[in-house]
Amino acid sequence: MRSPTKEQVQKRLSRIEGQVRGLSRMVEEDRYCIDIITQLSAVRAALRRVEEEVLKDHVGHCVEHAIRSGDAEDQRRKVAELMEVIVRSER
Amino acid sequence: MRSPTKEQVQKRLSRIEGQVRGLSRMVEEDRYCIDIITQLSAVRAALRRVEEEVLKDHVGHCVEHAIRSGDAEDQRRKVAELMEVIVRSER
Amino acid sequence: MRSPTKEQVQKRLSRIEGQVRGLSRMVEEDRYCIDIITQLSAVRAALRRVEEEVLKDHVGHCVEHAIRSGDAEDQRRKVAELMEVIVRSER
Amino acid sequence: MRSPTKEQVQKRLSRIEGQVRGLSRMVEEDRYCIDIITQLSAVRAALRRVEEEVLKDHVGHCVEHAIRSGDAEDQRRKVAELMEVIVRSER
Incomplete structure (x- = not known):
């Protein structure tokens, strides 16, 4: 992954980690199921x-x-x- | 599309067309919503x-x-x- | 189903039937896979x-x-x- | 939420939290995008x-x-x- 994406993705993942922790807290505090x-x-x-x-x-x-490499085998793998x-x- | 796929897809589509017509009939006959x-x-x-x-x-x-063509522009379009x-x- | 919904649903289903037939035609005419x-x-x-x-x-x-009926058994079935x-x- | 579900859900959420942290590590270690x-x-x-x-x-x-309460208003809210x-x- 290139640097700007990497940083962006890390930031998002740590926010998501916080959201999952928040969910544990919601369960702990018996919050309403539909809100969870x-x-x-x-x-x-x-x-x-x-x-x-x-x-x-x-x-x-x-x-x-x-x-760019022109490597057909590699291209096939990527497409697969x-x-x-x-x-x-789709599932 | 290649011939065997084409035939297979046509067969599936005509079955689907029949299913959609069957749905109209179900609605017509006031069948139970959940079954519809x-x-x-x-x-x-x-x-x-x-x-x-x-x-x-x-x-x-x-x-x-x-x-196979090695045409990078075409490959990019296909991937896009x-x-x-x-x-x-995903939506 | 109530009458206005029934009519609306029938109209939509016959449009969908037409779209499925259109898809068969697209396949027949060798239209581009991605468009299909x-x-x-x-x-x-x-x-x-x-x-x-x-x-x-x-x-x-x-x-x-x-x-409205107050029939708890029926309500349970509906919810199930x-x-x-x-x-x-969800799948 | 009832106690057994609560425990079960908490267990799953803490496993998920670990998986999200694992994802951060995968990004950090430049693991292959498709694996991520x-x-x-x-x-x-x-x-x-x-x-x-x-x-x-x-x-x-x-x-x-x-x-069980027979409270129709509450039942409507639950169904909504x-x-x-x-x-x-569905989206």
């Missing part, structure tokens, strides 16, 4: 945004590298990996 | 499988073609399109 | 909107009926069905 | 399971309470909240 569920969804959405960010960096960097991500996220 | 919803989900899942099939053919054929599909399916 | 995939997603989104509409009617009508829909749609 | 993305998906799936668990407890406990969860999770 809403917050769980929010954390999932935040993780999805990290996923997108990492993926964009991957394409702009690693996949781009495979394209993207396909995996698609099929998985 | 279950069937709506089933049709969505069937469409998702078609999507996956088309995508696999696309990667095995069009993307493979871009890889796959990214679009990923980002959209 | 985009259209497949659009149809799935349209089905999801129908699902939401049926569900809202169900809650406003059948579930409301169970609430909603849970099924949630668990399924 | 795979792990991000795994954490999202784990959160979804927590969501399901909280929801089941909610229905078995709070919604059941509304059913479940609908919110459904509509949100």
